[in-house]
Amino acid sequence: xxxSRDEVFQEVREVLVDALGVDDDEVTAKATLMGDLGAESxxxxxxxxxxxxxxxxxxxREELFPAESLMNDPEFINNGKLTEKGLAELRDKMPHxxxxxxxxxxxxxxxxDLFTVDAxxxxxxxxxxxxx
Amino acid sequence: MxxxxxxxxxxxxxxxxxxxxxxxxxxxxxxxxxGREIKALKCVSLAEEYxxxxxxxxxxxxxxxxxxxLIESASWLVREAExxxxxxxxxxxxxxxxxxxxxxxxxQIEYTVQAKTIEENVSSFLGFGLSNGERIIEAKFGLxxxxxxxxxxxxxxxxxxxxxxxxxxxxxxxx
Numbered sequence: 001x002x003x004s005r006d007e008v009f010q011e012v013r014e015v016l017v018d019a020l021g022v023d024d025d026e027v028t029a030k031a032t033l034m035g036d037l038g039a040e041s042x043x044x045x046x047x048x049x050x051x052x053x054x055x056x057x058x059x060x061r062e063e064l065f066p067a068e069s070l071m072n073d074p075e076f077i078n079n080g081k082l083t084e085k086g087l088a089e090l091r092d093k094m095p096h097x098x099x100x101x102x103x104x105x106x107x108x109x110x111x112x113d114l115f116t117v118d119a120x121x122x123x124x125x126x127x128x129x130x131x132x
Numbered sequence: 133m134x135x136x137x138x139x140x141x142x143x144x145x146x147x148x149x150x151x152x153x154x155x156x157x158x159x160x161x162x163x164x165x166x167g168r169e170i171k172a173l174k175c176v177s178l179a180e181e182y183x184x185x186x187x188x189x190x191x192x193x194x195x196x197x198x199x200x201x202l203i204e205s206a207s208w209l210v211r212e213a214e215x216x217x218x219x220x221x222x223x224x225x226x227x228x229x230x231x232x233x234x235x236x237x238x239x240q241i242e243y244t245v246q247a248k249t250i251e252e253n254v255s256s257f258l259g260f261g262l263s264n265g266e267r268i269i270e271a272k273f274g275l276x277x278x279x280x281x282x283x284x285x286x287x288x289x290x291x292x293x294x295x296x297x298x299x300x301x302x303x304x305x306x307x
Binding site for chain 2: 022076080112
């Protein structure tokens with residue numbers, strides 16, 4: 001039962017509306033989870049759980065939002081920026097996301113900008129076997 | 133030995149909780165325009181216990197506690213405007229919450245909360261927090277204010293004690 005990207009987007013939007021209490025029209029493709037939709041640490045767990053249920057997929061811990069492992073390991077962060085090791089970890093964990101801009105200035109404060117609605121849709125498509 | 137648990141009288145239990153809760157997410161009130169706007173500061177300290185887990189390699193103030201700072205600021209605006217009429221001031225709803233950047237130990241955030249309306253039992257606000265000119269959080273939210281005695285007249289003494297404690301805290305915050 002292959003879902004089109006738009007169908008995946010609609011379902012992801014519904015998950016975010018339920019998890020974050022935002023309106024439908026706030027959930028645009030480019031919207032960032034933290035900066036635009038007000039998601040914070042507790043919400044990420046909730047979002048993962050709801051995505052698993054909505055799409056019947058398994059999302060291993062840290063696979064969708066690798067931030068926690070990055071923020072827990074001192075080898076990955078130095079002086080508020082990701083180290084080379086941290087960047088490698090990020091590249092490994094977020095293969096569907098364009099990290100070029102972030103890598104120019106890997107300021108941990110900007111990490112949240114990578115978590116967009118698009119990034120989630122990309123991830124889910126990957127899991128469902130839609131891409132490639 | 134009796135297995136029966138000793139149950140404290142409800143009013144004592146509630147005021148004990150209110151008195152021992154040291155959940156204070158603002159340090160100082162900087163300015164207050166009665167019924168209209170309040171500005172308050174919070175300094176983030178490495179000693180705050182929740183930072184140990186959030187996160188070990190990169191401690192930052194949790195988003196919910198940034199929001200709590202806005203809520204507490206708004207609560208003081210209500211208390212001052214209504215002359216401490218209500219013991220309970222609680223969050224009713226929060227909308228359009230945005231987390232723009234992280235706040236780390238050593239940083240100071242200044243919250244600005246503007247009242248849209250303050251009525252007898254409800255109020256609504258627009259709030260944001262800045263640190264070094266950078267936006268950290270913004271939110272629209274509403275509060276509900278009431279006394280425990282509204283539902284249960286035996287709680288009047290508990291209300292009085294909570295209000296007394298809030299008046300003491302007010303003196304500390306605005307000094």
